[in-house]
Amino acid sequence: MIMHEKAATSQPPSLATAQALFDMHCHVDFCDDPQAIMKQVRELGLYMFANTTTPQDFVHFEQIITAQQTSATQHNSVTQQPIAHQPHIVAGVGAHPWYIADDSISDSDLQLLEELIQTHILIGEIGLDFSPKHCSAELQFPEHYASERRPNAAKARQIIAFENICSATVKAAQIDGRKRILSIHAVQAADAAHDILAKTKALENCICIYHWFSGSGNVLAQAVHDGCYFSVNQKMLATRRGKSYAQQIPTTQLLLETDMPYTGQTNISAADITATLQQTLHALSTLRQQSPATSSFIAEKTVELAATISANSQAIFSAAL
Numbered sequence: 001m002i003m004h005e006k007a008a009t010s011q012p013p014s015l016a017t018a019q020a021l022f023d024m025h026c027h028v029d030f031c032d033d034p035q036a037i038m039k040q041v042r043e044l045g046l047y048m049f050a051n052t053t054t055p056q057d058f059v060h061f062e063q064i065i066t067a068q069q070t071s072a073t074q075h076n077s078v079t080q081q082p083i084a085h086q087p088h089i090v091a092g093v094g095a096h097p098w099y100i101a102d103d104s105i106s107d108s109d110l111q112l113l114e115e116l117i118q119t120h121i122l123i124g125e126i127g128l129d130f131s132p133k134h135c136s137a138e139l140q141f142p143e144h145y146a147s148e149r150r151p152n153a154a155k156a157r158q159i160i161a162f163e164n165i166c167s168a169t170v171k172a173a174q175i176d177g178r179k180r181i182l183s184i185h186a187v188q189a190a191d192a193a194h195d196i197l198a199k200t201k202a203l204e205n206c207i208c209i210y211h212w213f214s215g216s217g218n219v220l221a222q223a224v225h226d227g228c229y230f231s232v233n234q235k236m237l238a239t240r241r242g243k244s245y246a247q248q249i250p251t252t253q254l255l256l257e258t259d260m261p262y263t264g265q266t267n268i269s270a271a272d273i274t275a276t277l278q279q280t281l282h283a284l285s286t287l288r289q290q291s292p293a294t295s296s297f298i299a300e301k302t303v304e305l306a307a308t309i310s311a312n313s314q315a316i317f318s319a320a321l
Contacts, residue, residue, distance in 0.1 A: 018163065019044050019306060019310055020047060021044075021256070021277050022046075022048070022049075022277075022313035022314070023047070023048045023260075023273055023276070023277055024049050024183070024229075024313060024316070025125070025211045025233075026049070026050060026051065026258050026260050027052070028048060028050040029060070030261050031260075031268055033266075035064065035068055036269065037270045038068045038089055040271065041088040041089060041270050042088055044270050044271065046273065046277075047088050047089075048089045048090070049090055049092060049181075050092065051096035051124040051125040051183050052125070053096035054094065054096070054109060055093065055109050055110075055113040055116060056109065058094055058116065062091050087268055087321070090121075090181055090321070092124035092181075093120050094124055095110060095125075096125050097126070097129040097134065097158045097185055100157055101129065102134075102154070105161075110161055113165065114168040117165070117180065121179075121319065121320045123183070124182060125163070126183070126185065127193055128184035128185070128187075128193045128196075129185060129187040130155055130189040135158075139187070150227055152238075158189075162193065163200060167203060169182060169206050170206065171199055174205065180205075180206045181206070182206050182208050182209060184209060184211060184213055186210060186215060190213065190216065190219040190224040191216065191218075193215075197226075203226045205319075207229070210230050211231050211259070212231070212232075212233055212235070212259060214241065217221050220249075224249060224250070227253070230245070230253060231257035232249075232254065232255065232280065233257045233258055233259050233280060234258075237283050246287055251305060251309070252310065253312070254284075254296060255312055256281060258273055258276045260272070276293065281306055281309070282302055284305065285298060286302075289301065
């Protein structure tokens, strides 16, 4: 949800067009000029799920969005120009597993997150990361973590936090009748993440989106069966496994994302994000052709795929408003 609004029960407004572009996982707050991007998205017809990585980052970014929306409303009231009611950027309440693993996100931060879940719909970025970089003895852990137990402690802390977050989203959904939308990071931990989604009943009570899925084929098949969505980006399509998965995922469960900005490339615009989404869409469409095809045939299939992915995204995005 945007700007401290209570989760409403009324029907959300419809979005612009069937061909609108959606970036279902990005980090606008990491960009050099988030305010400029917020102004540009309306002109470009771009919609974005702006994930955050800590509860404090979310609170700060939400304030920026509020200020920008207030400014836009005031400007349009002066110029007597109409302004669309639905936001083009929805901020996600996040607790990234990297910062849970190294204790940068404290227990009080996680408590704040659970409180925010009660009144916000998009929850992300959350999840698990069991890669050595984020579950190793070399991490800078607090003194009370004995050295020989630190890797296990990092993993355990992530698991406990993710279980609590998923349980909180289910509880909130059961109270107000609105499914939370989860943008899930699962690196070398997809099996554990999916087990937790099942255990907490988040699979039934939430809309679960795997961001840049890289787990095993068995977990992919189970997640597809369980109705999860998968947001695909350029970097995923640059790997053999990512290409294979992008071909297997049903079109009705496909979404696009950028995960932008990239490290060291934070000076970007909404036009850069749009171009990256279009490139990903074209690459995805080409990849999904069963045999060599002409450029006109690929173009036709790209339009069809774009319409399906846009419809998937619209349905999810509308649920967040």
